[in-house]
Amino acid sequence: MHVHPIVSSLRRHRTAALLIVLEIALTCAIVCNALFLIGERIDAVRRPSGIAERELLQIRLSGIGPQTDAGARTREDLAALRAVPGVVGATVTNQLPFYRFSSSNSGVSLTADQAQPTLHAARYHADETTIATLGIRLVAGRDFLPDEYMDVAEVEALDGSEGMRGATIVTASMAERLFPGEQAVGRTVYFGPIPLTIVGIAESLARPSPSDGEGTFSFLLPIRLHYNNGGTYLIRVSDPARRDAVLAAAVAALEAVDPDRLILAHSAYEAIRADYFRNDREMIGLLSTVSIVLLVVTAFGIVGLASFWVQQRTRQIGVRRALGATRAQILRHFQIENFLLTSTGIVLGMALAYALNQLMMGRYELPRLPLAYLPVCTVLLWALGQAAVLWPALRAAAISPAIATRAA
Amino acid sequence: MFGYYCNLAVRSFRRNRMLTALMVLAIALGIGASMTTLTVFHVLSGDPIPAKSDRLFHVQLDPEPMTGYTAGGEPSRNMTRFDSETLLHEARGKRQAFMSGGFVALEPEGASPYFTDARYTTGEFFPMFDAPLAFGRGWSAQDDADAARVAVISAETNQKVFGGGDSTGKTLRIDGNAFQVIGVLAPWRPTPRFWDLNLDGFEPLESVFVPFSAAMDAKLSRMGSMSCWGDSSGIDSNARNAPCAWLQYWVELDSPGDAAAYRDYLLAYSEQQRQAGRFVRPANVRLRDVRAHLDYARIVPGDVRLQVWLAFGFLLVCLVNTVGLLLAKSLRRASEIGVRRSLGASRKAIFAQFLVEAGTIGVAGGIAGLAVALCGLWAVRQAPSAYAELARLDPTMLLTTFVLSIVATLLAGLLPAWRATQVMPAIQLKSN
Numbered sequence: 001m002h003v004h005p006i007v008s009s010l011r012r013h014r015t016a017a018l019l020i021v022l023e024i025a026l027t028c029a030i031v032c033n034a035l036f037l038i039g040e041r042i043d044a045v046r047r048p049s050g051i052a053e054r055e056l057l058q059i060r061l062s063g064i065g066p067q068t069d070a071g072a073r074t075r076e077d078l079a080a081l082r083a084v085p086g087v088v089g090a091t092v093t094n095q096l097p098f099y100r101f102s103s104s105n106s107g108v109s110l111t112a113d114q115a116q117p118t119l120h121a122a123r124y125h126a127d128e129t130t131i132a133t134l135g136i137r138l139v140a141g142r143d144f145l146p147d148e149y150m151d152v153a154e155v156e157a158l159d160g161s162e163g164m165r166g167a168t169i170v171t172a173s174m175a176e177r178l179f180p181g182e183q184a185v186g187r188t189v190y191f192g193p194i195p196l197t198i199v200g201i202a203e204s205l206a207r208p209s210p211s212d213g214e215g216t217f218s219f220l221l222p223i224r225l226h227y228n229n230g231g232t233y234l235i236r237v238s239d240p241a242r243r244d245a246v247l248a249a250a251v252a253a254l255e256a257v258d259p260d261r262l263i264l265a266h267s268a269y270e271a272i273r274a275d276y277f278r279n280d281r282e283m284i285g286l287l288s289t290v291s292i293v294l295l296v297v298t299a300f301g302i303v304g305l306a307s308f309w310v311q312q313r314t315r316q317i318g319v320r321r322a323l324g325a326t327r328a329q330i331l332r333h334f335q336i337e338n339f340l341l342t343s344t345g346i347v348l349g350m351a352l353a354y355a356l357n358q359l360m361m362g363r364y365e366l367p368r369l370p371l372a373y374l375p376v377c378t379v380l381l382w383a384l385g386q387a388a389v390l391w392p393a394l395r396a397a398a399i400s401p402a403i404a405t406r407a408a
Numbered sequence: 409m410f411g412y413y414c415n416l417a418v419r420s421f422r423r424n425r426m427l428t429a430l431m432v433l434a435i436a437l438g439i440g441a442s443m444t445t446l447t448v449f450h451v452l453s454g455d456p457i458p459a460k461s462d463r464l465f466h467v468q469l470d471p472e473p474m475t476g477y478t479a480g481g482e483p484s485r486n487m488t489r490f491d492s493e494t495l496l497h498e499a500r501g502k503r504q505a506f507m508s509g510g511f512v513a514l515e516p517e518g519a520s521p522y523f524t525d526a527r528y529t530t531g532e533f534f535p536m537f538d539a540p541l542a543f544g545r546g547w548s549a550q551d552d553a554d555a556a557r558v559a560v561i562s563a564e565t566n567q568k569v570f571g572g573g574d575s576t577g578k579t580l581r582i583d584g585n586a587f588q589v590i591g592v593l594a595p596w597r598p599t600p601r602f603w604d605l606n607l608d609g610f611e612p613l614e615s616v617f618v619p620f621s622a623a624m625d626a627k628l629s630r631m632g633s634m635s636c637w638g639d640s641s642g643i644d645s646n647a648r649n650a651p652c653a654w655l656q657y658w659v660e661l662d663s664p665g666d667a668a669a670y671r672d673y674l675l676a677y678s679e680q681q682r683q684a685g686r687f688v689r690p691a692n693v694r695l696r697d698v699r700a701h702l703d704y705a706r707i708v709p710g711d712v713r714l715q716v717w718l719a720f721g722f723l724l725v726c727l728v729n730t731v732g733l734l735l736a737k738s739l740r741r742a743s744e745i746g747v748r749r750s751l752g753a754s755r756k757a758i759f760a761q762f763l764v765e766a767g768t769i770g771v772a773g774g775i776a777g778l779a780v781a782l783c784g785l786w787a788v789r790q791a792p793s794a795y796a797e798l799a800r801l802d803p804t805m806l807l808t809t810f811v812l813s814i815v816a817t818l819l820a821g822l823l824p825a826w827r828a829t830q831v832m833p834a835i836q837l838k839s840n
Binding site: 116 | 427430434437441475476513515521522523583584585709710711713714715718719721722724725726728729731732733735736737739740791792793823827
C-alpha cells in the first residue's frame, strides 16, 4: 500500500484534515495532562500512613468549661475503653496521619544554637501504649522506657525548658535526612533548646497534613496527654469487621465514666482518611469523566468527517474498485489515512501537552510530566482513531464497483 | 430573510439528524461543563462586601525575631495581642476591630449542649462589616473595656437556642459561663467569611460573637492559627505580651485614598516599636483591601481553578469538532448552494444562511447545555465541601450560558459559512 496517493487525496481536503489534526492534538494535550493528574491523585490517595488503619477507631470528646483533674479522668477513660470486648488497645494522642482537624509541627535541629532548624516534622505525643495501639513498627532502637514518660500537666508546670526529659522516636525517613547514611539511634537532636536522644526508629508514620512538607517526617515525644488538652482517644479492635459495634460500646463506656461531657466525633480511622482525600477522589472521578467524554466526542468527530469523505468519494471509490482494488485495499486506505492524521495530531499534541504542563507547573506546583505518559496517550489515540474510522471505512469498502458505471 | 434561513436550517437538520444531534450534544457538554465550573468559580471568587470592599483593610505587621528573616518577605498574617490592642486604642481609622476564632459549647435550655464556632472581637466589628441586626445592638467600647458578658448571636443560633423571635435580654450559657444576649443578627452569609482566612472561608457565619475581653476573661477556647516565637514554652500564649501572632486586625478608612496615610502610620508604629526594642526586623507592613487580601490568601481552591481550565479546554475541543462537522455538512450541500446562487442568492446571503444555521445549533446547544450545567451544579451540591450549597446558577450566569453558547457556535460556523460562499454555481450545476 502506498502512502503517496493517500497524502495527495488528503491535500484536496486540507481544511477538514487540519481540523481533525487539531482536534486530536487538543484532545491529546488535555487527556495526557488529565491522565498525569489522575496518576498524581491516585498516588496521594494511596499514600501509606504507617499505622494499623483498618483496626483503629477514634473518639474525640470535650468537657464544657475548664476540667478539673482531666489527667486522672483520662486514665479512667482508657481503662474503661480497654475493658470493652473486642478492644485490644486504647491510647490518647494529639494527632493522626491525614487528619483534617489539626496538625502540629515543630522544627528539629542538629545543634542547640542553630538559627534555622534542620527540618520541620510532625510532633506526635505518645503514652505507654501509643506505639503498640497504633501499630507503629520500630525498625531500630527501642520503645520509650517507663521513666521517660511525662504527664502533659507536668510539662506545662515546668518553668521554661528546664527539667524536660529528652527521648524521641523518629521515622526512618527523618533519621535519614538528619544523619544521612549513619546510625541515628543514640544521636542527639534539638527541639528548640531541648536536647532529645533518638532512642528508636519507626518504619513510617505519615504527617497529619502532607502539605506541611515531607510527608513522613514525624517524631514522637513521650508525653501523656489528656482528653481536654487536644488529645483524642484511639482504640484498636481485634476484628475490623466488628468496628461499628465496638465503637458504639466504647462511646457508651465513656459516657458511663462521665455523662457530663460531649462526644465531638467518633469514627473509624478509615473514614477520617477517606475524608482527608475526598477532594482528590472527586478530582480523580471528574478528570476521568472529562477524559472519557472528550475521547468520545473526538471519536464522533472523526466518524462524522470520515463518513462525509466516504460519501463524497463514493464514485472515486467505485472507479478504484472497478479497476481492481480489493475491499481490503479500500479499507486500508481509510485506516492509513486516519493513522497519518492521528499521528500528526499526536506529535502536535505532545508539544501542546508539554506546554500545558509547563503552565501548570508554574501555577499549581505540579511536577514535570513524566515521559512514560506519552506512549500511553499515543497508543490510546491511535486505537481511538482506528476504532472511529472503522465504520466509515467498512462502508467505503462495501461500495460496489458498479457505482463507477452509474451515470453522474 | 432570517425566518427563511431558520426554516432552511431546520430542514437541513431534519436531513442530517444524527450529525445535528451530535453537534448539539457536543456543544451542550462543552457549555454545560464550562458553566458548571465557571459558576463555582464565580461563587467562590465573589466580593463578600461590595459596598465597601475597597475601604476595608487587613493589617499585618512584622513582630517576629530576626531568625528566618528574608528582606521583603511576607509578614505574619496574624497580629499579636499587644499590637492589636495598641492600634485599636490609637484608632487612626474610621473604624477598627480585631478578632480571633473560637470553639465553644452552647447549652440551650432543655436540650443537649453542642459545640459551635464563635468569634471574639471588638465592638466596631458590626458597623464595620455591615452586619445586619434583626434585634438589639452590637456592644459598645465600654462593654469591651469592662469585659462585659454580652453576646450577639446569629439568626440560626437564635432559632436553635431560643426558638426565634426577639431574644435580647435572655441568657446564653457559653462554655459554662452566662452571657446576656444583646443582639440578634438577621440571616447573613458573607461569602467568603473574609475576616479570618486561616479557617475555611466558605463555612457559614459564626454562631455567636462575644467581646474579646470577655472571652479572654472567661477563658473561652480559641480556634485558628497561632504562631509563637522565641522561647515561648510555659507562657500563656493568649497573654497580652506573649510573643504570639493569632489575631486578625481590620480597619475601615473613609476612602481608598486614605490607605497611603494609614500605611505611613503603620510604618511609623513599626519604627517606634523597633526603637522600643519590641520589634527587631526592619519595618515590614501590609495593608490590603478585601479583594487584595482574598487574592493573597488564595481563597479559590486550586482544584476549582484547574476545573475551569479543564472545562474550557473541553469546550474548545467540542468547538473544533463542531467546525469539522459543520464544514462537512456545508461541503456536502454544494449542489444546493449552487442552485441558490444561480437563482440569484448573493454570497452574503449564503454566508448569512449558514451562520443562522450555526447559530440555531448554538441556541439548541445552549438550552441542552443549561440542562447539563444544572445537573453539574446539582452534583457539586451533593459534595460535602463547605461551599457546596452555594453552587447555584444566578441570572448573570444563565445569560452568560446562552451568550457563550451562541457566540461559540457562530465562531465555529464562520469557516464553514465562508467555505460555502466559495462554491462555484456553474460547476455545481454542470455536475448535476
